[in-house]
Amino acid sequence: MLNTPAAPASITVTPAARHAEGVSNDEFRAAMSRLAAGVVLVTAVEPPLDPDDPEAPAGEDVGMTATAFLSVSLDPPLVLVSLRTGSRMDELLEEQPLWAVSVLSESQRHIAGRFSMKGRVSDRLLFADIPYRRGEYTGAPLVGGALATLECRTEQRVEAGDHTLVIGRVTTAAVPSAEGGPLTYFRGRYRQLG
Numbered sequence: 001m002l003n004t005p006a007a008p009a010s011i012t013v014t015p016a017a018r019h020a021e022g023v024s025n026d027e028f029r030a031a032m033s034r035l036a037a038g039v040v041l042v043t044a045v046e047p048p049l050d051p052d053d054p055e056a057p058a059g060e061d062v063g064m065t066a067t068a069f070l071s072v073s074l075d076p077p078l079v080l081v082s083l084r085t086g087s088r089m090d091e092l093l094e095e096q097p098l099w100a101v102s103v104l105s106e107s108q109r110h111i112a113g114r115f116s117m118k119g120r121v122s123d124r125l126l127f128a129d130i131p132y133r134r135g136e137y138t139g140a141p142l143v144g145g146a147l148a149t150l151e152c153r154t155e156q157r158v159e160a161g162d163h164t165l166v167i168g169r170v171t172t173a174a175v176p177s178a179e180g181g182p183l184t185y186f187r188g189r190y191r192q193l194g
Contacts, residue, residue, distance in 0.1 A: 037067040039112045039183040039190065042081055043140040044092055044099040061141050062123045064089040065116035067185040068163075069101065077170040079152060082163045090164050093154060099168065100140035102132075103148040104183040106192040111143060112183060113190070137171045147182060149174050 046059040068082035079101070083090040093099055104112055114126050131144035135151040142149040152168030159165075181193045 033187050036184050036186040036191075038069065039104045039185050040066050040069045040081075041102045041104060041111060041115055041143055041146075042066050042069075042083075042089060042099060043102070043142070044089070044096050045139050046092055047096060060122075060124055061127050062089060062092055063115045063126060063141065065112045072167060077173070078155065078167055079150065079170055080165055080167050082160070082165055085159070085162055085164050090166075093166055094157070097154040098138040098140065099152050099154070099166075100135045100138050100142055101150045101152065102141075102143035102146035103150075104143070105145060105147050105177065105180040106183050107180055108143070108145060108183055109190045135172065145177055145179075147175070147177055147180070149176060 041063050042065075043061060043063045046062050048059045064083070064087070066081050066083075070080055072078040072080050081101070083093065111130060127141060130141075132141040133144065134140070135142050135149070137151040137153075140151070142151075149172075150170050151172040152170055154166055155169050156167040157164055158167070184191050184193060
């Protein structure tokens, strides 16, 4: 019997999934990671399970880190936040029109990381050691030491691919802290300016 080497196994490379437009998810993600974005904490208060029952559990504070947040209009004052469709915050803001935003400072990276974790613990525990005050209009947590805080009322929700764009009218705005620079998100990491 002649001992011949086995033919090399063929290797199949699966090309990256491409959309009809020709760009793959990885290509799009890589390109957009080059766009620096500010980092905010979006918060709201989940209503009580049964508002008519004084024995029912109270509503819970909910928070979510966002980098897709921007000013839309000065008159009236409008902002926009992009939420993954079906996320807890998306479902909450579908029912709860009042929410708040804290613009995080460079020293608040731990807060951004805490509220962006996958498989995280309950929001109640996430807020436990973070200094905050309640917004006058929304009752939502506004983070102490944030560069700016905004309270909002949803004006419009727009479905956009796998996200929901929530446009909110700003009802209060404050600049409680002028210390430090903004926390930014660039190339998949939280960063400081400079």
